Amino acid sequence: MQIKKDEVRLKILEVAADEFLKRGYENASMRIIAQKAHTTQGNIYHYFQSKEILLEEILLPTIENIECMMSKHIEGEKANLMTKEQALKEMKEIEHDFDRSKLGCFFDKKVIILLKLESSHLLARKEKILYSLTEHLQEYFNINDDSHYSEIVLNMLIECVKHVLIEHENLNDAKAEFFKFFNVLFNGIISQIR
Amino acid sequence: MQIKKDEVRLKILEVAADEFLKRGYENASMRIIAQKAHTTQGNIYHYFQSKEILLEEILLPTIENIECMMSKHIEGEKANLMTKEQALKEMKEIEHDFDRSKLGCFFDKKVIILLKLESSHLLARKEKILYSLTEHLQEYFNINDDSHYSEIVLNMLIECVKHVLIEHENLNDAKAEFFKFFNVLFNGIISQIR
Amino acid sequence: MQIKKDEVRLKILEVAADEFLKRGYENASMRIIAQKAHTTQGNIYHYFQSKEILLEEILLPTIENIECMMSKHIEGEKANLMTKEQALKEMKEIEHDFDRSKLGCFFDKKVIILLKLESSHLLARKEKILYSLTEHLQEYFNINDDSHYSEIVLNMLIECVKHVLIEHENLNDAKAEFFKFFNVLFNGIISQIR
Amino acid sequence: MQIKKDEVRLKILEVAADEFLKRGYENASMRIIAQKAHTTQGNIYHYFQSKEILLEEILLPTIENIECMMSKHIEGEKANLMTKEQALKEMKEIEHDFDRSKLGCFFDKKVIILLKLESSHLLARKEKILYSLTEHLQEYFNINDDSHYSEIVLNMLIECVKHVLIEHENLNDAKAEFFKFFNVLFNGIISQIR
């Protein structure tokens, strides 16, 4: 029964993603994932060779998507020397077409799981993406980062997304909540322009 | 040798605080704390009756300090309807005398451990402090919190302090780093005044 | 193989009951139970969530059985002011149909484990049963208990059953052994009548 | 300071004996003995090389005393074919001069500790004494023991003494309590004569 098989597989992936988000990959328990997915530990290992491969299966598409997106247009992007007015306009646009904006692709369970990862061999790729992301942030906001400035901003964004994703079942509620904070942060950053 | 004894005790406290900060109290392992403190698990239990008491020994002074500070002046503080100019001036002052400002007392490993706590009987006190903190934030920035806005801002601040404390051995470096972000956030918030 | 599974489960229950009887629940070691049952500690926890639940699984049917039996006929029973002759006749009857007599239901590993219990949440139920038992003893032998008299007699009976159960693999041998003592005790008690 | 030294030593012995009686040698904790004796574990090991030697120091005099007593008069004693009247008279005498009777020497914390012993190298001596004791019982009451009859009676006596010793601080209260049971048991036994 092709359908039923996929159902189980998808249920496991869904439950695992939730647990990985809530407790972090390292502290999520296979036993509890099995229970919440209404199956057995053994059966999970029938679909996924290991906890790490389960993680991979969840994250790889997202990772590749981001890596691809990151590699594009990295130069033309330097919108540096934006004036405040330009920046505000920019933000409006982002907010308007959030889902297709670069920022929009972060608003995702899986990205948060990835960026909170502490062990696993995906760590290397996480680090690369993190590095790439900070670079983007720097260029985007024209920050000459003498230290970990944009790293922190990024971390805040991550934490914020995690917070609203866990708190709100409904994705749109989560997004609305997120925007409140994003607004503040964006304003803060552009208020420092010049 | 009196000195040696205290050395071990302090080493355990130091290592434990580091691990609690990095991994969170719940996920820190007594085995690893023992290893990093160059002693045995058994010996840790010679100094501290339990993991929870080890946590208490680390946190209690800090908790009492904060609880005391929170209880003071809670009303005179409503600087509401600050103009942007006043707000900016305020921020300069905070930055200038950070360590003695209310904000300064947060810049502390132990506070972060506390605010990240998920189990232990200290949870109740953490929740109280957290509640008190969000209240302060709301009054301070004159936020009428329609939803979890200030909760998120607080979470950001916590994450930020955690980040810089882990990254920088030197406390002043950490502080300098923190200010960069704090500046942005503060500016963002006051840019929304009116 | 369905059979094998139950074999292990039963083996664990059997070994655990033996260890609980010999050393008492509190001092029985899961490690040793695992060894004697030719399995691993982890596997025991596959069958029973905890040591206490293992105890429950062993005791609950017995407890319910006893509680039920105790609640019945508690009043009609007052055979007080029995003459020696009546008492002796009574004893013969008990001996003759031991297994169905009230006394017979004590002749059980599990009852002894229960009555020797010192911790666990089953303590409350043990105490109740113990209290009920001493009451029965008092009424049965028409003892007006100025102090801990019947408590001691009960304790003796318990110890005696424990002793013969540990010493004799064969249940009938154990019973025969027990009767010798019971005879003595019973005679002693009725010799004091009047 | 000779006096003080002995005080500590005696305090340890006293506390240890209490704990051994209450929890049994195997389950008594050196840490708790140290605490109750107002000293440290290390200091206990200054007086006694090991837990087992501490046990020995407590039991050896008693053991030797009993072993000696057991070896004497073992033959002249056969009061066999006592009539009930003689037996009752005998019992009165025992009760009257209990402390110096053979039975009296059992009414002792230390004897109970010994007879409840489950490990330690003193086990062998315990078994010997136990064997010797049952033999005495048999001869005393003229029992031809086809099985473990007198063993059980002995066990009852032991349990009874343990019970009253733990329950009553005052030694005379304990003895009075014990006699109630002893009376019953004795009557029971002699009622079976012929």
Next chain:
DNA sequence: AATGAATGAGTCTTCATTCAT
């Protein structure tokens, strides 16, 4: 495809014991 039995190393904690001071 699915079950659940089994394992061994990990969790926190207590134990008896040793040793330097």
Next chain:
DNA sequence: GATGAATGAAGACTCATTCAT
């Protein structure tokens, strides 16, 4: 004579993982 620091093994229990069915 006394302290308490230190150790390693054992206490109950959870973990990710494997395997026979």
